[in-house]
Every structure is written in C-alpha cells, then in structure tokens.
Amino acid sequence: MTRALAMVSGGLDSILAAKVVKDQGIEVIGICFKSYFFNEENARRMVKQIDIPLEVVDFKEEHFKMVKNPKNGYGKNMNPCIDCHAMMMKYCGQLLEKFNADFIITGEVLNQRPMSQNRSALDKVKNESGIGSKILRPLCAKNLKPTEMEENGLVDRERLLNIQGRGRKIQMELADKWGIKEYPSPAGGCKLTEPNYSVRLKELLSHNQNPEERELELLRIGRHFRVTPKAKVISTRTQEEGEMIKSLLNEGDTILLVQDFNGSMIVIIGEATEEVISIAAKIAIRYSKGKDEPKVTVRYSEFGSKDHRTVEEICATDEEINSYLI
Template sequence: MTKAIAMISGGLDSLLAAKLIKNQGIEVIGVCFKSYFFNEDNAKRMTAQIDIPLEVVDFSEEHLEIVRNPKHGHGKNMNPCIDCHAMMMRYSGELLKKFNADFIITGEVLNQRPMSQNKGALQTVKKESGVGDKILRPLCAKNLDPTEMELSGLVDREQLLDIKGRTRTAQMELAEKWGIVDYPSPAGGCKLTEPNYSKRLKITLENTPTITKRELELLKIGRHFRVNNGATIISTRTADEAKSIKELLNENDTVMLAKDFSGSMIVILSKDPSLSDIEYGAKLTARYSKGKDLGVITIKYGNYSKPLNKIVEAAAATDEEINTYII
C-alpha cells in the first residue's frame, strides 16, 4: 500500500493536505515538531479529526541554533522559516525509512507567505532538504511542476489543488465539507512570529552566550524590562501569568509585591539585585498595583520560596520610566 508522511504544523492547511492524500486511499502518518518556540498540542488535536497517527519529533536544541544563525535569514521577526522548513523536511526524510513510506506531504500554499512560500523559497527548501524529489504540496500542486509521485501515478494529480495567494476561502470551504471545525488561526503556533517575544529573544541571544530552557520560557510571560546593568525584571499581567511564572522561579530570583494592595508580581532575575534594581522594581510594583494613585506605598520583597521580609517605600513608576526599559 502507498504510504505518505504528512508534516502537520497544527494549522488547517497541513491537515487539509493530509486529508486530500488520505482520500486517495493512501495511508498517511502525521509528523509534527516541537521546540522551545512551538509544541505538538494543536497537531494532536488536529490529526484526531481525520484519524491519522502522529509522530512527535523534538528538535529543540538544533532548532535553537538555527534561530541564532539562520543561513537564509529571519523573517519579519525572529522566525527563520526557510531554514526551519528545510530542517523539518530532512527529519521527515529520515522517517520515510522508519515507516517505509513513499513520499512527504506539506500544507504549503504558493505565495501565501511572502518569505517562505514564494516559488523561490519552495525551491530552496526542496534543495536544502536533501529529499526534494519526495516532497508533494497537494494544496498548490497544480501551480507547480509535476512531482515524480504524480508522473508515476502514485498520486492522482487531477485530485490535487491549485490554491495560491493569501486568501483562505478555498481552505475554509474544504474544512466545512470535511467536517473539520476545530482549527487555530493562521497566525498562531510559533512564538518566533510574535513581535514582542522576538524582540526579547533577540536581545537575550545577543547578550547571553548560552541560554537555558527556563530563560526561554520566562520570555513568554508578562512585561519585560531590561535595566542599565543588564538585569531583567518581569511584571506579571494576570493571575494565570503569576501562576505560570512560579513554576519557573527558584531561590535565586527576587520577588516583589505591594504590601497592602493587590496587583502584579514583580520578579528580578537576580538573587542579589543592585540598589537601582530594587528601586526600579519597587516603582514597577507600585505602578502595577491597586495603590498606584496613592503616592508612596510599601513594597515587600525577598528571594522566592522564602519570606518576603524586606521592605522598601516607592511611588509608581512614571510613563517615561516605564518606556525607558520596557522591551
């Protein structure tokens, strides 16, 4: 029986591509990738809707190196899409052997994304992957030259599609036809496409020779401030963020809270912060508390997991003080 590996991003397009090939009586096995910047949650939910198995590949460390130094550059933010797709293709090529599969399916649509899905980029990925002759893009196949899978009759080209451009009307119509109702927005999934996260990551990579998983996770939470001496201060925005950040903190981190008012948790990523760090952190604590309009208020602080038994008085940070260090 003909067998295909479908690269599942967790979005709608890749699922539709897999379903299109499955409808030709071809066995389809999904593969998704997880890294520090995206995970497999959406892919699991999506593949369940068309009843195909899913193989999860963790390539976090290798992907981080590509984010640092992409051969083909970054996109609008910190997303190295061409290099990332080529690496995914290489991994998928290895899975062809593991599953004794015949070819690889992707959900790419010609000209949907200006950097990574124009004709030149698709050709670059095909070449860099090392498995170019095994790649089939079912959603836009009729806009591209026939692959060996189509020429040999392994896949019926007439049942493939000619979608192109940024409109998603055709995809949404297919989803409705096939009863696929649970899918994320096109912009979701990869943190590297988010401007704020990308800015924080860029600054961190430029100033940190080695970066840990904890540091990458902390970049996703709250408001971030980088003060003159390079210290990072985080202000949580919601109760959920406060809960999430507690799972990442240790006794080397300093926590600040308004003594008599509810509000943001402030974290200084330092066991022994400088006096200026404490003063600025206290101003942030006052600013993001219910007592921000009451003048000077009392701020308590200390190392995480220990009593917050140190006290400092502070007035709320001004807009200028916020804007000077926020990233």
C-alpha cells in the same frame, strides 16, 4: 501499500494536504515537530479529525541553534521560516526509512506567504532539505512541476489541487466539506511570528546567547523591563500570569509585592542588587493601587524564602517605565 509522512503543523493547510492524499487510498502518518517556540497540542487535535496517527519529533536544541543564526534570515519577526521548513523536511527525510514511507506531504500553498512561500522560497526549501524529490505539496501541486511521485503513478495528479495566494476561502470550504470543524488561525502556533515575543527574544539573546529553557518560557508572561545588563524585571498582568510565573522561578529569583495595596507581582531575574531592587520596587508601585501615594512600602524576598525585607520607594515615572520597557 503506498505510505506517506505528512508534516502536520497543527494548522488547517497541513491537515487538508494530508486529507487530499489519504483520500487517494494512501496510508498517511502525521509528523509534528516540537521546539521551544511551538508544540504538538494543535497537531494532536487536528489529526483526530481525519483519523491519522501522529509522531512527535522533539528538535528543540538544533532548532534553537538555527533560530539564532538562520542561513536565509528572518521573516517579518524572528521567524526563520525557510530554514525551519528545510530542517523539518530533512528530519522527515530521515524518517522515511524508519516508517517505510515513499514520500513527504506538506501543506504549503504557493504565494500564500510572500517571503516564505513564493516559488523561489519553495524551491530553496526543496533544494536545502536534501530530499527535494520526495516532497509533495498537494494543495498547490497543479501550479508546480509534476513530482516523481506523480510521474511514477504513486499519486494521481488530477486529484491534487491548484490553490495559490493568500485567500482562505477554498481551504475553509474543504474543511466544511470534510467535517474539519476546529482549527487555529494561520501562523497561530509559532511564537516566533509574534512581534512582541520576537522583540523580547532578540533582546534576551543580545545579553545571553545561551538562555535556559525557562527564560524562553518567561518571555510569554507579563511586562518585561531590562534594568541592568544582568537583571530583568517582569511584572505580571493577571492572577493567572502570577501562577504561571511561579512555576518557572528558581531559588535566587526575587519576588516583590506592594505591602498595603493590591497590584502586580514583580519578579527580578538575575542579579538583585540594591539598585535593581530599588528600580523593581518603583515598577511594582507603578502597577499597584498605591501609585498615587507619596511613598509606598514594598516587600521582597528570594523565591522560596520566608525571610522578607522591605524598601520604601516612590512610583516610577512614565519616562522611567519607557526607558526600561522591552
């Protein structure tokens, strides 16, 4: 029986591509990749809707190394889509033998994304993956040259599709036809496509080329302020963010809370010098109910310690906030 590996991102296009091929009587196994910037949660939900198994590949370290210096550069934000797709396909190529599979399916659509899915970009991914002859793009196949799988009769080209462009009408109609009810928005799963996250990541890498995994997780939470080259301040915006950030703190991190007024939890990541604590305290006051007071007491301590200290400060000005805000 013919068998294919479907690269399942967790979005709609990739699961539709897998469904198109599965409906030809071909066995399909989903392959999903896990990195510091995206995970398999959406993919697990999607494969259940078309009843195919899922294999998760964790390539965090190699992927992050590529993200720092992508051969083909970035998209609109810090998303190195061409290099990322080529890397995923290379991994899938190595899995063909493991699963005794014949070819690889992707959900790419010609010209859906102007930089990473134009004809030149699709050809570049195909060539740089090292397994170009084994790649099938079912959603836009009729807009591309026939693959060896079509020419050899493994796949019926007439039952493939000719979708192209940025519209989503056809995909949504197919989803409705096939009973695929729950799917995320396009590009909703990768943090590297998000402008705010990308700005923070770029700033972090300018100070530390080898951050810890938790530092990458922290980029998702709160407001971020660079106060010195060796210290960053994070201000939570909600109680939920406060709970999230606690799970990522280490001994040596410093927590600040305004003493007599409700407000944000402030965390110092890095060297908590007197200067840094003073700035962090001003920021804490700025995001508290005491911001209009002439002077406010702020408590601080190392994470996990019961030894609290206090400092009195005034509220940070708008100019100070803007000068530190990432």
